[in-house]
Amino acid sequence: MDEKDKKESSESPSNKKIDRRDFLQGLAGVPVLGALAVAAWKQEAYRRAIRSQRAAGSAAPEKEDDLHVALLGVGAQGDVLLNSMLKIPGLRFQAVCDIWSNYNLKRAGNLLRKYGHEVNTYEDYRAMLDREKGLDAVVIATPDFWHAEHTIACLQAGLNVYCEKEMSNTLEDARRMALAAGESGKLLQIGHQRRSNPRYIFSHDVLLKELKLLGRMVTAYGQWNRSAAPDLGWPKRYEIPLATLRKYGYESMHQFCNWRWYKNLGGGPIVDLGSHQIDIFSWFLGVNPKSVMASGGTDYYDKSTHEWYDTVMAIYEYETAEGTVRAHYKTQTTNGSLGYFEQFMGDEGTLVISESANVGSVYREKTKAPMWDRWVRKGYLSEPKLMEMTSEVDMGDALDVRETISPDEHKLTLQFYDAYHKPHLENFFNAVRGREKLNCPAELGYESAVAVLKVNKAVEAKRTLFFDPQEFLV
């Protein structure tokens, strides 16, 4: 570049007229802007493709094994299930029913239509069952005290049913549900969704049964800690008229929104939260409990609006083939620290597992257990995380000879980051198609209900209550 060029190009605009060089250099940003536009457009197209992929099924042409599904109850839990189901291919939503017609029902209907499902909406489930033809399955997420009536009516109408847990708030109703399923010949899956969670299945089938990593199991523990929370509210302009509420068994809007806390409607936190985890005790230990004692009460919230206990601790005894196992379960609704998980302890190891995707470890008891290197090499477990002594954590003086050395922690290598309820729903729909067996059929749900509902009875009785093995049979 000669001297003249340099002068022209590098100096601030001269007093000459606008020339070609001014134009070229003046518009230097335009191609950059174009490049950004193309990049942003591609990025956006990618994002949309991912989103529509997740909402699979709706736009695809109908296939032979597509299932026609109705939703009964689309409150908070129904919403969770609906969002999981929107990710499952091969489902055609046909009808939605909820008594909160200008709020929940509207929201669910609009959501489904947005995803291309032509749904009819109903306030009364009987009208839905009368008018909707060609349904294959119903997913029920109504309050516990409605489960029996809804489930039995749907089964008798010839539909397969996925019903949220707890099966019912009374054992008589739960039994009627299981019997109705047997008589109808239709499927009834109960929503203990951990039964289909790949991490739980792996822990049970491989770690406990196949490898027997824990050795002789002696104790189990489970907890669900939740932070203190105000009662659920509702938008005043969408209030359900009192006459409608009464028709469906509620005394007030407050009771309708907070039914879980009311006796006769729900079972309280021990049932809402504990039943998931107490179900894991029975599954992993391979037996139903022998006895339960419990302490609980409404210690924190207003007793008039929280009839069920906000804090419960229960101790179960299990008689396994290898000996007695004692299990402690705690639910607290006033502090969320440490969250929720289940823990099993044997003489060779400890398993800590949770539905929460980042909790899942086994700890090897160094004093007794064989090395687990094989299982690490096979890819079942991560490399052990060793307790390292650093200058900051100098335990020289603090380490007491009576303390045993800390166990190695191995993380479960199997990851599961999808919607928690999706595998259980998939299991149900695949069972409807005849390709799988239900992971939690009515009989299992019933056993779980027997074990859990007795906690509330034990709290009232203030003594150990025993289970008759016959009790667990429908």
Next chain:
Amino acid sequence: MKDARLSNWQWISLVVLRMLIGWHFLYEGVAKLLKGNWSAYGFLMESKWIFADLFQWMAQNSTVLSVVNTLNMWGLVLIGLGLILGIFTRIAAGAGVVLILLYYVCNPPFVGLFYSIPTEGSYLFVNKNIVELAALLVLMAIPSEQFAGMDRILYKFLKES
């Protein structure tokens, strides 16, 4: 202008710097607009240091928050366009400095302040925001738009008329 006698290499590097910052601003704005429901709520509520009350007030007042959201999204877009195209460049760079300064004082990486918003690096007093701010000051000080940018045309056009 004695101080404007820079070599082409010096001018080009400044223009590249300007366009990179412009790209960053513009895409930050565009991405928020495309998201549809983006809000500064989380960021403002995380505010630490002496202006925390002010920022949290902004977050909690829904009218103020929607104004803040709109201003931020469109501010980012306009500043980005200004820097990439080199049009009203000094104004754009100045506005960018103000915007970044707001982000900085909202959540400054000072000794003893911790955030739950995860960050990808380790910062003490100096974070990437403040580096970008300093770069914008350089662009305000040296008019790279007069080498390459629409301001170059605009400047001549105004002189001609």
